[in-house]
Amino acid sequence: MKVCQIMAGDEEGGLENHVVELSNGLVDHVDEVVVIAHEKYRERFRPEVRFLALDLSGGRRNPWLLMRLAMLIRREAPDIVHAQANKAVDMLGRIRAFVPGYRIGTLHNRKKSLGMYSRMQTVIGVSQGVSEGLVHPDICLVYNGIPPYKGTRYSRAGLAAEFQFDPAWPIAIAVARLVPAKGFQELIRAWPADKGQLLIVGDGPEREPLAALIADLDLEQKVVLSGYRPDARGLMTGADLLLVSSRREGFNYTVAEALSCGLPVLSTRVPVAQEILPESYLVPVDNPQALNEALSRVLGNVETALIDQQSLFDWARSTFTIDHMAAQTASIYQERYQQVGQ
Incomplete structure (x- = not known):
């Protein structure tokens, strides 16, 4: 053929x-x-x-x-x-x-x-x-x-040291271009500062407005913009949770990458995520209150997220x-x- x-x-x-x-x-x-x-x-x-x-x-x-x-x-x-x-x-x-x-x-x-x-x-x-x-x-x-990842892999301690996070607190990661469709403004506004720390990996036209929003909300110690990182998949291996706050998607590669490396995911209801994640790890698009509540719940017990999504990890490694x-x-x-x- x-x-x-x-x-x-x-x-x-x-x-x-x-x-x-x-x-x-x-x-x-x-x-x-x-x-x-x-x-x-x-x-x-x-x-x-x-x-x-x-x-x-x-x-x-x-x-x-x-x-x-x-x-x-x-x-x-x-x-x-x-x-x-x-x-x-x-x-x-x-x-x-x-x-x-x-x-x-x-x-x-x-x-x-x-x-x-x-x-x-x-x-x-x-x-x-x-x-x-x-x-x-x-x-x-x-x-x-997705191709196999052959780059540097971070431990949790290594990730915390790289971005000056407190290793005693949960670390969540979001990876995407900094554009309105990815919903980062809503994610930052919904961030529960008393529950964990957030690393946003990516660059784009929204970087300056997002940095200003982080400063306005006094979240500089809790939310970090790393800029573009070629080792984004390696950074995932040191995190506790992947966050997807998108308003729309076609195929979200970061969901496939996260699950394949054993990282639980919390996402808005967008394609791929809404098809495979447990219901309790999905939140409506453009609903800051629901996002805040879900973040507080999941970050408060990241070990439960690992257990709830364990079966997805092997499935992802064979499917994606x-x-x-x-x-x-x-x-x-x-x-x-x-x-x-x-």
């Missing part, structure tokens, strides 16, 4: 990492993998992946780009054409009458307009929540995988892997390809 992956962007983030990791993983599950993407990503793929450079970062209705994309797909004649995210799905849908292959699109984030997915024969959602509201006859779920993601995706390819051939 020959599979062609299409990625239309030229940015750096979860989508791009996903396409690279999935394509590299698929090499072990299908006969041939072809990737059509921007030249900048070429060196990230395994030698077994055949990379075809095409800059699709322009307009999705650009007839020249659509023609070039159609020509590449026609030349390759794949059995499966897999478009990643809305723009690539839209472009594949526009040329569907001119190209061969069974069409699959992966939905990575919840959007208001998802009409382009009606032109795909199968849709893969990276979480159950991300597919809510999408009307389509064939929707599958494949959670994203690149090989599991690739194997599930390849199984969908095979099933749909066989159905069409019958």
Whole structure:
């Protein structure tokens, strides 16, 4: 079976990492993998992946780009054409009458307009929540995988020393870009200073307003903004709890990373978290009082959180892997390809 992956962007983030990791993983599950993407990503793929450079970062209705994309797909004649995210799905849908292959699109984030997915024969959602509201006859779920962490791991004492925390108090960690959608303003306002300490890892346009809010609330000894840290997963190993305060998500990598390293999670009701966490570790979005109450309860007894989520740790270690993601995706390819051939 020959599979062609299409990625239309030229940015750096979860989508791009996903396409690279999935394509590299698929090499072990299908006969041939072809990737059509921007030249900048070429060196990230395994030698077994055949990379075809095409800059699709322009307009999705650009007839020249659509023609070039159609020509590449026609030349390759794949059995499966897999478009990643809305723009690539839209472009594949526009040329569907001119190209061969069974069409699959992966939905990575919840959007208001998802009409382009009606032109795909199968849709893969990276979480159950991300597919809510999408009307389509064939929707599958494949959670994203995460690569093994090979960096520095922190002990609890080491984490406390690194950020001048009191090692006698619980340490919670939140990891995300500092943007409004991540809900950090609400998290800081809801923080129970008498229950624990909070490390916020990440950078972004909200850093200065968040720092000002921490100062206004006199939380400098309890809440620390670390900025971007390449060893964020290592920092998790020294914490007592991961916090997710997001208003919306597609697939939250930090939940997968935390559970895989044995760190309990308290989260707002966003995709992935709301699908797998115990009910008592979920709070409504934009509800500071509920968040404060949940924080006070969980931080007051972090040992209970470890017990309550123990079964999730082993499940996460086997589910949130690149090989599991690739194997599930390849199984969908095979099933749909066989159905069409019958």
